[in-house]
Amino acid sequence: xxxxxxxxxxxxxVGKTSMVARFVQSTFSEKYLTTxxxxxxxxxxxxxxxxxxxxxxxxxxxxxxxxxNMSLLRGSAGFIYVADGTRAASLDxxxxxxxxxxxxxxxxPSVLALNKADLAxxxxxxxxxxxxxxxxxxxxxxxxxKLAQGVEETFLDLASRLLHA
Amino acid sequence: MPTPDLxxxxxxxxLAVFRREEADALQLVGRPPxxxxxxxxxxxxxxxxxxxxxxxxxxDNFLVDAAAHWKSGKPGRAYSGPWVEQNPDGMPVNLExxxxxxxxxxxxLLEDLGAxxxxxxxxxxxxxxxxxxxxxxxxxxxxxxxxxxxxIHDMCSPLQNMMMALSMLDSEILAxxxxxxxxxxxxxxxxxxxxxxxxxxxxxxxxRSLFGAEGGLWPGLDICGTAQRAVDLHRPLFAQQNVTLxxxxxxxxxxxxxxxxxxxxxxxxxxNLLGNALRHSPGGGTVTLRAAFDDEWLTLxxxxxxxxxxxxxxxxxxxxxxxxxxxxxxxxxxxxxCRITISKWGGETGYSARSGGGSxxxxxxxxxxxxx
Ligand SMILES: Nc1nc2c(ncn2[C@@H]2O[C@H](COP(=O)(O)OP(=O)(O)OP(=O)(O)O)[C@@H](O)[C@H]2O)c(=O)[nH]1
Ligand SMILES: [Mg+2]
Numbered sequence: 361x362x363x364x365x366x367x368x369x370x371x372x373x374v375g376k377t378s379m380v381a382r383f384v385q386s387t388f389s390e391k392y393l394t395t396x397x398x399x400x401x402x403x404x405x406x407x408x409x410x411x412x413x414x415x416x417x418x419x420x421x422x423x424x425x426x427x428x429n430m431s432l433l434r435g436s437a438g439f440i441y442v443a444d445g446t447r448a449a450s451l452d453x454x455x456x457x458x459x460x461x462x463x464x465x466x467x468x469p470s471v472l473a474l475n476k477a478d479l480a481x482x483x484x485x486x487x488x489x490x491x492x493x494x495x496x497x498x499x500x501x502x503x504x505x506k507l508a509q510g511v512e513e514t515f516l517d518l519a520s521r522l523l524h525a
Numbered sequence: 526m527p528t529p530d531l532x533x534x535x536x537x538x539x540l541a542v543f544r545r546e547e548a549d550a551l552q553l554v555g556r557p558p559x560x561x562x563x564x565x566x567x568x569x570x571x572x573x574x575x576x577x578x579x580x581x582x583x584x585d586n587f588l589v590d591a592a593a594h595w596k597s598g599k600p601g602r603a604y605s606g607p608w609v610e611q612n613p614d615g616m617p618v619n620l621e622x623x624x625x626x627x628x629x630x631x632x633x634l635l636e637d638l639g640a641x642x643x644x645x646x647x648x649x650x651x652x653x654x655x656x657x658x659x660x661x662x663x664x665x666x667x668x669x670x671x672x673x674x675x676x677i678h679d680m681c682s683p684l685q686n687m688m689m690a691l692s693m694l695d696s697e698i699l700a701x702x703x704x705x706x707x708x709x710x711x712x713x714x715x716x717x718x719x720x721x722x723x724x725x726x727x728x729x730x731x732x733r734s735l736f737g738a739e740g741g742l743w744p745g746l747d748i749c750g751t752a753q754r755a756v757d758l759h760r761p762l763f764a765q766q767n768v769t770l771x772x773x774x775x776x777x778x779x780x781x782x783x784x785x786x787x788x789x790x791x792x793x794x795x796x797n798l799l800g801n802a803l804r805h806s807p808g809g810g811t812v813t814l815r816a817a818f819d820d821e822w823l824t825l826x827x828x829x830x831x832x833x834x835x836x837x838x839x840x841x842x843x844x845x846x847x848x849x850x851x852x853x854x855x856x857x858x859x860x861x862x863c864r865i866t867i868s869k870w871g872g873e874t875g876y877s878a879r880s881g882g883g884s885x886x887x888x889x890x891x892x893x894x895x896x897x
Contacts, residue, residue, distance in 0.1 A: 372656075393646075394649050417583075429606060432606075435586065452804060459767070463808075484664075486841075487838075492834075
């Protein structure tokens with residue numbers, strides 16, 4: 361069976377670990393436990409009638425305390441970029457990571473998750489922002505790891521992009 | 526004194542020691558520590574890790590960096606950084622690998638980080654929670670400030686209309702009892718204005734400057750200085766994203782210019798527009814902050830080379846509320862803040878498409894009659 365490595369990228373506390381937990385174990389926890397280092401999980405998905413093993417690398421959030429180590433991305437087939445829709449700055453941060461990745465590692469199939477969409481009252485990203493991202497060519501969607509919305513779609517979207525890459 | 530047995534030293538350090546073999550397998554040196562026997566019983570038993578990728582994709586990835594280190598012949602070590610594996614019973618094990626060369630042998634040390642990992646995590650956790658709390662507080666303050674602006678705005682404009690209507694009435698020929706009532710109304714209106722002013726004074730001295738100059742006269746603004754401060758503040762962010770930031774003062778000279786407003790708020794308005802432009806700029810692009818004076822207006826505009834704004838979205842740009850994720854969310858406060866600030870000073874804000882692609886966000890402030 362074909363195995364593809366994908367990495368979760370984004371600022372801290374945006375929900376990278378939560379998205380993986382939702383996707384792989386169908387669980388969610390409200391408690392924030394920041395990730396130090398890397399955890400690798402595997403899940404078999406079906407795309408286009410074909411089985412594909414996704415090897416998901418959950419990386420530590422990138423910030424001033426912990427910079428993303430590009431050598432961890434080696435061998436990746438694609439990336440899931442995650443931003444927290446209740447913190448507009450986390451979208452700027454993840455787009456900055458994307459620019460660094462493209463400069464240092466290259467251009468790979470990617471999707472963008474605007475997570476915590478269940479927190480409507482705190483939501484800071486306007487529809488214009490989403491429209492602009494789509495216009496720039498991003499496959500971006502609102503997700504909620506808490507309510508299991510858009511998470512599976514995000515992973516499957518990337519998986520099918522990997523097959524067609 | 527007897528020399529300690531090296532194997533005992535390694536054992537007491539609780540390290541798993543591997544030697545990189547020709548065939549790219551990892552050969553266990555000495556006895557396996559207990560944690561290794563629990564984590565990877567097969568490796569501990571056979572003393573060899575054949576397919577590293579199958580055992581640990583993370584370690585396999587690190588072996589590329591390790592190989593480069595071994596080959597370089599450099600002194601020192603290469604570290605893998607921490608990662609997590611799972612025991613067969615599901616318990617997490619936090620590991621770190623170190624590559625070094627000992628007597629010509631390529632050696633890989635594996636360490637169960639145990640408690641030192643928890644300490645490291647705890648420290649980062651605290652730092653990040655503090656950062657989150659700080660961010661939340663900041664955006665709460667901005668939200669409140671905008672809310673206060675809205676309330677004041679909503680209270681002021683009908684009051685001003687009423688006062689104007691009453692003043693006009695007052696200048697007509699009126700029966701004495703009617704004039705008495707009109708003047709009563711005018712007095713009540715004046716009192717109301719004072720009350721609003723008091724509210725502003727109590728809640729934010731900073732906000733007051735938005736609603737009129739102290740003593741009724743604007744002191745004028747150092748446009749170039751303020752623009753330069755906003756530009757300087759943003760320059761590192763622009764540099765980081767490889768976007769050039771240019772300030773073109775045009776025909777606006779240094780020193781105070783005869784326009785209304787205060788410099789702190791203008792700097793924040795410009796900062797909002799610059800941040801906006803940066804978000805929509807492609808790497809390698811240029812953002813220009815341009816100033817120009819004509820007989821009536823001072824114009825400040827921020828031009829970017831991004832995608833521009835779709836026509837159907839342009840009308841909403843400076844609005845208070847836009848559709849959020851599910852239902853209504855409060856968003857786009859930045860541009861809204863710009864609009865209400867500038868309009869309070871009698872100016873205007875707007876958007877136009879940039880010829881050749883990209884956006885122009887502009888603001889205009891009226892030239893004051895009396896020189897500042
Ligand atoms: N309401 C809501 N909370 C979420 C959602 N996803 C994650 N969270 C919460 O956000 C916090 C951070 O989630 P994590 O998954 O640990 O974030 P992370 O990106 O892995 O963070 P780092 O490992 O520090 O980089 C936790 O308290 C989660 O419960 C979501 O969809 N909705
Ligand atoms: Mg995490």
